[in-house]
Amino acid sequence: xxxxxxxxxxxxxQEGENLTVYCNSSSVFSSLQWYRQEPGEGxxxxxxxxxxxxxxxxxxxTFQFGDARKDxxxxxxxxxxxxxxxxxxxxxxxxxxxxxxTTLQVKP
Amino acid sequence: KAGVTQxxxxxxxxxxQQVTLSCxxxxxxxxxxxxxxxxxxxLQFLFEYFSETQRNKGNFPGRFSGRQFSxxxxxxxxxxxxxxDSALYLCASSFTPGPTGRTEAFFGQGxxxxxx
Numbered sequence: 001x002x003x004x005x006x007x008x009x010x011x012x013x014q015e016g017e018n019l020t021v022y023c024n025s026s027s028v029f030s031s032l033q034w035y036r037q038e039p040g041e042g043x044x045x046x047x048x049x050x051x052x053x054x055x056x057x058x059x060x061x062t063f064q065f066g067d068a069r070k071d072x073x074x075x076x077x078x079x080x081x082x083x084x085x086x087x088x089x090x091x092x093x094x095x096x097x098x099x100x101x102t103t104l105q106v107k108p
Numbered sequence: 109k110a111g112v113t114q115x116x117x118x119x120x121x122x123x124x125q126q127v128t129l130s131c132x133x134x135x136x137x138x139x140x141x142x143x144x145x146x147x148x149x150x151l152q153f154l155f156e157y158f159s160e161t162q163r164n165k166g167n168f169p170g171r172f173s174g175r176q177f178s179x180x181x182x183x184x185x186x187x188x189x190x191x192x193d194s195a196l197y198l199c200a201s202s203f204t205p206g207p208t209g210r211t212e213a214f215f216g217q218g219x220x221x222x223x224x
Contacts, residue, residue, distance in 0.1 A: 033213075040217065041217055041218075042112070042198050042200070042215025042216050042217050042218055043151075043198070043215050044215070045212050045213065045214075048212070088150075088151065090151075094164060095141070095153050095156060095164045095166075096141070096153065096200075096213060097153065098143075098150055098151035098152075098153075099150065100150040101150055101151075
């Protein structure tokens with residue numbers, strides 16, 4: 001069974017702080033995606049990383065795919081209340097396998 | 109263009125009943141996947157349809173079934189409902205099915221099913 005483990009599961013920080021969310025697996029994925037889900041909505045794709053070692057930036061968000069394509073991280077710089085939500089990583093192996101998610105709360 | 113539409117948004121059913129959920133993908137998208145989301149288990153893959161054929165299936169009992177029509181709309185059915193089936197059921201559509209993994213999946217808002 002291919003599992004994606006995310007850590008931490010919950011994160012509550014003050015506006016302006018930095019944070020990193022991790023997504024780890026013992027399996028190799030052809031690609032890995034990060035989604036953000038707000039209450040009452042479906043997940044929305046933030047980024048797809050496909051190459052080992054790849055780093056992608058989306059404004060204050062930095063995504064990295066591990067060299068062995070088994071893990072990924074999401075780093076948010078100077079978090080804002082609008083970043084609050086559930087962050088999900090998903091690995092693709094013919095179908096999308098999701099991690100449990102990280103619930104982020106950014107307090108003003 | 110219109111997004112993924114799931115109906116109904118909310119549903120309350122009694123144990124033992126059956127339920128049918130509907131998903132209309134984005135125009136032009138031929139792949140539709142279904143997921144179950146619960147606080148304890150997270151997002152779990154149910155099945156994927158492409159051009160009316162089931163391409164992948166998750167580890168759910170046979171009470172969970174689905175189908176896709178020629179216009180790419182999809183339905184999922186759950187028979188003999190159990191309390192543990194209470195969840196948010198999400199549908200995602202994409203233009204290109206696997207295996208490249210570079211396809212972006214667009215999710216609907218989901219159907220919140222409560223079994224009492």
